[in-house]
Structures are given as C-alpha cells and as structure tokens.
Amino acid sequence: MEISLTNAHGLWKEWGLQLLVLFSLFLQFTLATLASWRKSIFRNWIQVVLWTTYLSADSIATLALGIMSSRLANMKETKGTIDTKSQIMAFWAPFLLLHLGGPDTITSYALEDNELWLRHLARLCVQVGLAFYIYFLALWGSTLWILAAGMILVGFIRYAERTLCLYLASEGRLQGSMLPRPDFGSVYPRNVARYTLKKEEGYRVGIDELTRIPALEDHSVKDFQATLDKAYELFNIFKLLFVGLNVSFVDLGVSRPMFKGPDMKAVKAFEIVEIELGFMYDLLYTKAPLLNRRWGIIRWVISLFLPCAMLVFFSFHDKKDYSKVDICITFSLISGAILLEIFSLILAISSDWVHHWRIQRPKGSAISSAITFFSFSRSLRWSRWSRWSNSVAQFSLLGSSMRKRKGIFRYPRLAMLGDVVERNFYIDYKELKEEIKELIFKQMTDAVTYMEKQVGLKSALASLKLEASELLK
Template structure:
C-alpha cells in the first residue's frame, strides 16, 4: 500500500512537471535534434556502425514527430494570456525545424517517393501555425512582427524540403535526364576543366595534358559533376548514351588510372542528390531562399531583443525564446558556411567561369 502511494505521488509530480513545462521541454528537444542532424547526418555518407546509424534514424523521425505533436497541442494551453502569447510565438520555429537541415532530407530512397505526403503535411502544419498565431499572438504588435519574420523563414524552408524530396525522386530523375539529353543535343559538350570558351575536349586530349601527369582532385571533381547524368542513368535504368567526347573523357580517366577516384566522387554526389537538399539548394531559387531566410531570422532576433523589455513575460519562456532565436541564427550561419565550402559550389563557380570567386572558395575551404 505504501509503495502504491509512493508510485502515485511520483506520477502526480511527473504530471505536474509535464503540464507546467512540457511544451518548453519538447521545443528545446526539437531544436537539439536539429543541431544533432546538422552535425552528424553527414556520417551516413560513409559506412558507419549500426549504433550511430540507428541514432540518426531515430533523430530523423523524432524531429518531425515532436514538432507536429507540439503544433497539435498548442491550442490547449490553459495558461495566462502573456504565457500563451510567447509560447504561441514558438510555433513558427517548429516550421523551421520541420524544414530540416540541408544535409538530410530523406533517410531512404522511398522517403523521396512520399513527397505528396510531406506536401499535405506542409499545408496542414502551415495552416496550424497561422491559426495559433492568429488566436494568441495577434494582440501583440511586437510579437506579430517577429512572428512574421520567423514564419517567412519556416514557410520557405519547409517548402524547400518538400521541393527537394520531389526533385530527388527517381521519377523526377528520369525527367531530368530527358531534359539534359535534349540540351546536350543542342550544344557542343565541353570538358569540365577547359578554361577558354573555344577550347574543347579534343584539344585537351591531344595536347592539353601530359600522358604521365595525374589529374588533380579539382579536375576529377569537375569531371564527376559533368558526367553525373551517366551515373544517374545507371541508377534508374535509363538509356543515356554518352557522347563521343564524354566517352573520351571516361577513357582519359581510365588511362590516368583515376577511374576509381571519379566513381567515388560520383557516388558522393549521388548521395547528395538523393538524400540532401543539393538538388534545390544549388539553384538560383535555393540561393534566394537562403538569403531571405537568413535576413528574416537575424531581423527577428534584433526585433525581439529591442522590444522584450517592454513586455512582462515569464522569465523561463523568455530564456527559451532566446535559445530558439540564437539557435535559428546559428543554424542559418552553419548552413551558409557548409554551402560555401561545398564541392557543388566549387563546380558551379568553375562552370560559370568565375575564377576569382573560385580562388576565394578555395581559400574558404582551407579556412574551414
């Protein structure tokens, strides 16, 4: 009997703790999961043991489930009005968290096939955030402005995730190869490392490279990017016949004894295409989303900091809000640094002939 009473007392204490601080705890857990994924999701690129692989799988699933759970329960606060306003302000941050990190959008190829389900979830969760903000935050002029900034960032990032899932699906990959095949037929294909506009692969093969000289990693990387459609075609069983120049490029890598290096880089690029936001981030639309999201997040931080002294909010809630704001800025800055140091950025600068920016990119890589 005494043991039963102790158990009931412990359960009652846990319930009181959960009713009072459950939302705060889950919001911070959601943020910590995003940091974990940002730091460690890249481990899946290599062959890792079952324990870290399962931890990543668990974090990937919990990141979505916890955010959706919190949003679903934000209409049942039962708190004071000021408490409700600040907690409702956390709703747009959950949209940001649902947008995920650039280095992981799918855990398996099948996740990309489920992009319509994520699209429906995107619509429903966005509507839920709008409802929560309208119900609890509309009365605060300061929080409305800050919430609008974070909502814009969350809306763009979550929409970008759905777009990345759709772009990385195998069906979309076949359509991409169709368009690539058509574009290749309309223009002369050039070797990825040619410097002049009039220099083609034939000149490079005839005298541009010494027979005993190895291609440096940068040139191998550019070759891997330019020949990536051939690797994609093998994955989706698509008949993408390499052109004569592409075949000569493959022969050049074989003669140099660097075919394994080429294949290794192509497999890494395929991982990026299938499991990360690479298919979207390295486009003009992706750059636009990064710019707007970063500016909106930093603006929200300074708006909140300049106005928090004028309101009587719960101190713990204010601390949680600062953690979310600073954390959002941190995630944005880390994402930008990873974007700048990416091999995709290097290949893009080379393809655009922006050699000065390319040299700056190499300096950034050394610093990072």
C-alpha cells in the same frame, strides 16, 4: 503512487511544452551534424542514431504544435484572452514549423522516403494552417506579431523546400526529367532517310542523344578543377542508371576515353567516381540540387536576415512580463536557427556543386571572388574528412554459416529478425587500400581494351562481308 502521478502530471503540464521545444531544437542540431557525417563516415551508431533522430524530429515538432494549439484554444475559451506568458509560447510556433522543414543536409533517410512527397505536402498544408491558427489566436495584435510573421515565412520556405526536394528526387520525377525531349529540327527528314537507308543496307542503326562534354584541354584550370569538371559531366551521363534508364552507346563511347591516357591513374579515377557519386547522393538525399541555383542565394539571404533582425529586435524588446526560462528558450530558438543556417551555408560553399559552378563563371566576378575568399573552409574540411569512408563491407559466408544463432532468434517468428541483425551488425568494414584500387583500375582498363579490340574486329569482319556480298551481286 497516486501523489507521484499527480506531481508528474503537474510537472508535464507546467514544463512539458518547453521540454518538447528544446528537444526539437536538439534534434535539429543532431540531424544536421550526423547527416553531414553520414556521407563520409560509416559507423553503425551513426546510422542508428540518424535513423532514430530522423523519425523522431517530425513527431516531436508536430506534438509540440498540437499541445500549443490545444492549450491556447482552451485558454481562449475559458478566460476569453491570452496572457503574456502564453503569447511568448505561441511565438515558438514558427520555429517548430522551421524544424519541420529540417536541415539542408538531409531530406530523406532512404529512397522510399522520396516517394512519400505527397504525404509531406499534405502535412505541409496542415502544419502551416496550424501555425497560422496559433498566430492569429495568440499573437495577432500583440507586440510580437511582426517578428512571428517573419519567422512563419522562413518556416514555410524551409518546409516547402523539403517537400519540393522529395518530389524532385522521387523516381517518377527523376525519370521524367532525365528522358531527353524530342528535338526534330530542320534536318529530321534527312536523318530519317539516312536511318532507313543504313538499316536496309544491313547496318545496326540506333538513334542516341550525344552528351556534349567540353574539351578540358581548352580550359586553363587546375588539376582538381579539371577532375571536378569530368566528374560533373560523367554524373550527367550515368545518373540515368539510378532510375532504371539505360545509357546510350554514344554516351558510353564519349565517357570511355575520359579514363584513358597516360595521366589517368587509379587515384584520380577513383576521385572522379567519388565526386560523381557525391553529386548523386546530394540529388537523392539533400536539398543541394535546389539550393545550388539562384534560389539558394535568395533563400539564404532571407533565412539569415530575418532571424538576425529578430534577434536584435527581441533583445531590445520589453521582456518584463516574460519568465526567465521562456526568455532563454526564445533566445535559444533564434540563435539555433541562425547557427543552423550558417552551418548549412558553410557546407554549401565548401561543396563540389558550388566549386563546379564557380569554375564555370568568368574570373573576377563578384560572386565568384566572394566564394573563392570564403572557400578556405573547403581545404580545412577535406583535410580532415574524405568524400567517403574509404572502406568496403566484408561478410564471411563461412563464418556466418558456422556461427550459432542466438537463443532469442531460434524461434521461427524471430528468425527473419535475426537475419536483419546479422546483415547489419555482423559485417566488417575494411579499408580500401591503394594497392586494391590499382588492381581494380588495371582490371577495368584491360577489360575495356579487350572489348574495344573485339568490337573493332567484328566491325572489320562485318564490313568485309558487306563488301564481298556487294561484289558477288
């Protein structure tokens, strides 16, 4: 037994760091893939694996950085120098920093993770400092110092992006960004006078900000582009509801006619809502709001150019002093960084964010033409995947009441755990058929029509009462 433990300790000391680095790379690919599936496919195993991977990815990368810095410090203290084999291991530190930044498809698993942005900021400072410590300890003055410096820059950018996205998606920051700024202007005194006069006359007066929605009839766009434009404008109106703010009556009045008309069918209405909720998902859980700006183009140029240049330089670099295993791991890390960036770029080009941005651009522009050329992936993507799972949860209250609780959950201390298991594993998901969508859409339109008639009738009665009171004076 003692010999086995000694052998295990020796194997871990020899190959533990390599295994952790490769496992960290594997977790990045798993995160990027499952996070992109999470938006459109609901499966319990996807949620469980994604949650486990999300929690493990940071811990594995942090553990690898800690082991690396400890070994290098001990070697420097005992031998006074860092050998060549350890230098190539130190070269992996920037890639671990890149892994801590995570893929673009997920920044947080739950909304509560966004509130921990300050903790991630502290980790950013610590991990970047640790990466620089390893860099100056083992790589400064070596043949790999230039390549490592470029990857540290990429890793810092990715990690800082993740922290910034968590901050931007936090509840307090979202509320602050969505509250309209007061713009009094030159007509403010006149508006105040009109407000006071109407209020004294007995009218129900409020001050609301009008969300301007461009008339779609003036746009020579295709049907999908018109639908995308509608969804984006409605997203700007109703995103206030996700942070506890209220939508003004003016915005409700503006948005209501967008679901009316002879051309509006249930399928189209649901598609608008799907796109709208997709925008909100990206805002809360991904890096899309930050990358779908000018900064995104700069970031992708840096994140693609530097790893590709590193791959070329390392291919021609003298590697006779490195072991074959370490060389393969290094090539795997560089290639993995490039593949993850290409995967992220393809998803971004095929996203609704970029397509909405493209239709706002003048036709014939270089960037718009390039996006149109590469956006063939969008048709391929949506031919296989929908924007959501097209299924709704179904929970049988009667069946749950009659179901006997398993023996392990009969104990009082485990009863709450049994409720959690029941909520997550005893729920069936049924396909939302077109007939149900038609029924929901009809019920909603009938309810809105009835409310408008009631409001119109009450307004007419109020006007008659006001006129009658004026005549009786």
